[in-house]
Amino acid sequence: MVSLITNMIIQFDSSVYAFCVNEKDHNAKYFIDDLCSSRKLGYIVLYSTKRIILAILNRSDLSPLQKAIINNIKEMITFKLSLFERVKFRAIVFHSQIGFDKSMYDDTNLFIDLHDYYNRYTKNGINPFNKPKLVLEDINDYKVYNYICKWYKNNNTVFTDHNISLDIEHGGGNRTANICEQYFSDGKTVFSICDSDSKYPGDPKKHDTASSLIKLFSSKININQLYVLKCQEVENLIPLSILKGTANGTQLPAVKFIEHVIDHDPEYYFFIDLKNGFKYNLVFPDVETEYSRHWSKFFEDFDCEHYNRSVQGVINKAIPTNSSIICKLSSMLPHAIDRMNSMPIDTEIEPYLIAEWKNIAERIYSWGCSGKQLRVF
Known part of the structure; x- marks a missing residue:
């Protein structure tokens, strides 16, 4: 046992x-x-x-x-x-x-x-009341979760005198399930939060990391010790205001498109591929797919010089069909996360983020809620 x-x-x-x-x-x-x-x-x-x-x-x-x-x-x-x-x-x-x-x-x-x-x-050599492990795909993800928990604590006085006591561990993408299983085999309590990698709302596909973690926690551990984000990646939890404040001139067209999507349907913000952008052949394929059905509608009335130029380049065969028509933000996102982690705790959060932020904070506090150190002598 x-x-x-x-x-x-x-x-x-x-x-x-x-x-x-x-x-x-x-x-x-x-x-x-x-x-x-x-x-x-x-x-x-x-x-x-x-x-x-x-x-x-x-x-x-x-x-x-x-x-x-x-x-x-x-x-x-x-x-x-x-x-x-x-x-x-x-x-x-x-x-x-x-x-x-x-x-x-x-x-x-x-x-x-x-x-x-x-x-x-x-x-x-086990004290069963020591810190458990929280295994994340990337240890830097905790910068986002840490701010979310501080925001939640600031808005819920019941947690005022309590801290979070968890050992944060790096899972390494597809290796995350293996890391969790090893800690569990060593007698440690292990929790995990992972990206869903879902491409649009209701995406039925079980993507690799989430699928392997669901299988592990369902069969060997406890499925309640795993939380799969209700968004593509942890970066989709960053407020739009932070993306706007971090983007440079070449990245502003992508931010403009994100804002355009939010104006039409904020739920879709959670499924924008912020790292890789949108490729022409996936948004406008020869035969419609579920992905194109979900995303092409947002481009119908989107007017942006960069986007228009990219589409025209594909049509004129000046650039490949698998080219990005909305630029990638992969180089910007680490800076956006750092900016988010240092923003004032009473900053007003966009309404569409609140439900998922609460889900995450409630999980982390239930897993790692701890008292303050005692100074009894």
Whole structure:
């Protein structure tokens, strides 16, 4: 059985009580050591009945530091009720040999079994309450997610006193599923966010990276620990205002087209290929495709000198049919991401971005919500 390392909201099942009051069981001692260590470092937020917390406090083998940490947990539980109501995804800590009833919980949660704690965790050098992994296709993607989470926190006071505690790891495109599987095999809890690579709304094709991650998380891990973006790539989460402010003169025609698309149907912004632009033979093929049906309509009333010149060049056979008729923004996007990550947190966000930004932030906060470090001495 794979043992999981996690941090987020930790919830104690009632089966933990009998385990914690038994001072003759050395497993409980190792569990409390790990719990206190991770809470002191700010890795976890704990949700428990006071009965269980008092049972731990009454143990005779607690150090003064551990007593102070447990006391802090006891005092803060009441103040965190709004957080517990808001965030439903959590790690359920239970003991499989002491009357645990899994049917009381949603299967979407994580589960940590305290039975044989030493051999399951400590002996293998595992503290199950340490930081989990968030594996991204490109580690720089987190610059976008980090700003989105700061924006979300700024607009949701329930998270004011809480941080995100995740180890961000580089997946490397198509290797992302392999990296996730390796971390899982090593006993670590792993989460992932990936691009959909969808080319238009409702694109039914399962693209490589997303497809392999869906298969892995569905079969071996937990599909709720994966989020596939509802857009082509992470760059489609960048506000138009940032693209406008970053583009140079040669890139402005592409930005003008993006604005044109948003004016007609903002949903399509999420599926614009910002890195590679639009190629004539794909937008205007000899035989209509689903891709051309979705995208050609936006060019019908688009008037731009660069675009008109490009199309005329293809018609006159001066340039190949697979030429871009809207220029690529691949060289600009890293600068746009840096600009986005440094913009004021109270900047007004375009309305069409808000729903997906919320989806992402809610996932990340539920996966990595943590308390602040404790300074109890």
